Amino acid sequence: MIFRTLPIAAAIAATLLALPAVAQQTTPAAAAPASADAARDALAKKEGEGDQSALLKQTLTAVDKQYSMIRRNQLSVTYDLTYAYVGEERIVTDLANGSTTLFNIENTSSHSVTNTFSADYGLLDNVTGNVTLPLISRYSDNNLSNGVSNSLGDLLLGARWQPFEAHRDTPNLTVTSNVRLPTGRSPFKIIAGSGEATGSGVGALTAGLSVNKIVDPVALFGSLNYTASLPAKHLWQVNGSRILTRVAPGGTLGFGMGFAYALSYGISTTISFQEAISAGSKLRFADGLEAKTHMQTSSILNMGLGYRISPKTTVNMSVGIGLTPDSPNMTVSMNIPLNF
Template structure:
């Protein structure tokens, strides 16, 4: 009869199992509650997203050409940009082969541009875009000073991704943009009547962009080419002559930069942009034709992105002009409106 001796053994094992947790706690093998709380505080929370998502949002803020949205989705973005241009220009005019006017003109211009942009996913790899800017501009020069408030040039664009985006290879996007001359044309302004808020001509831009995300860094670059339509049937007084036609030169632009995710909610960007424009051809009422010099505009941009929610990131940027043809300074903010 050995069964009675087995019962105390089973009872003893059960008692030891019940006492084991308290014994481990006293010996220190179970992590204390404070350590668990610290680990939970440092861990990424549900819905917080990852650095790759933040970097993609940062690229969108730098330039929409680096991102697409899904089919039938809508994204609305608001941008506000302030720019300052200060320069000294030498104004001359010729009549009968001799100089009739020569003076130094000090000019300063302050512009605030409010831009609303709407993106719509036509396909998973094709996104359409409409951009509507509202411009307020103040200029002070020897001839006049004042404020102009007007709609700027509307733009219709499309972005197409020919290859499926994958994490282990660069993303390629082809871009196109049609600019409509809806703003106040600089070729139709009478001296002292206000400032231009548009380019005065329609233009088409085609290009490509490449980006590669290597968490926590995103590298990006772009190349584009712009052709403008001529401004015809003009009658603008320009010194002693009357301007009747302008053919803007072609423009080549490129840019490059990187974004760095400091954390799950903070990112920084550094980028460089440059545009080289051929000289414009001018025609006057008396038959004279002239051509302006080539212009080069370069900007160095620095930005900071702050994620205030899993779907909303606010981006601030400061730009410094590097050439005489560039704005002296730009300050901007970008934020999505689909909270």
């Protein structure tokens, strides 16, 4: 499982970059003496100048591109580029009549490049719809075969709802949900040596909560979600000496936390942690045998840097380190939000 953890604080970091802006303004050393009226004009907030409450509300209502809230009828487009590497040694066995008939150690490495295009549209001021389309290129090298697969990934349709208005002293809560459509190449229909899977092979529904709070100049955030998947039926995949006919994936519980910190008007940093715990999948074979896989735990630590190149665009870079055997060894991500 590959986490896309870079956007967790992308919008938060982008907003935090604006916080030091007022403090960085300087007054010319040779300024002329000012009258009382001129002093009042200088101290008054100029039109378009952001105050702390406006920045706070903007930050609290823009967690990341997955949970961000935008105003009604507004459109936000985001591009993500992610590279992930997975390397492992896998022991392959096949049991027939209660005895081991095959024992082999495979050295496997996988390189994945994912181009993700997502669009958010404000249905209401507190309800945002989302469409995410990934394009995946994957290269795998193992003892049996190697090659490159280029294909569409799984399409995501989602919505976010902010039930309460954001306030300065209270955390902001966002309810999230999305439907995953199995548009990518299914891992349950791949023939050995014919390429790599680029999708999950099953549809799924995810529901969760996201919470964030500003402790100027730091933004704290966390999330919790649960994913339930539909079973994959009517399969006919050769698996050792047996034929796989049905797979029922177990549920997945995910959670994450982190913070973003504005170093200056144009630079911010983020650190985040995410973990997913997946129950075992139930397998059914053509000869009537049923089996269940072990539970998997995938977690990753991300460190990111955001650079503000314009008032509406912040480029975010992130490096992720896998913390468990079920995680990618390394991920490198770039995120560019384009707001309209």
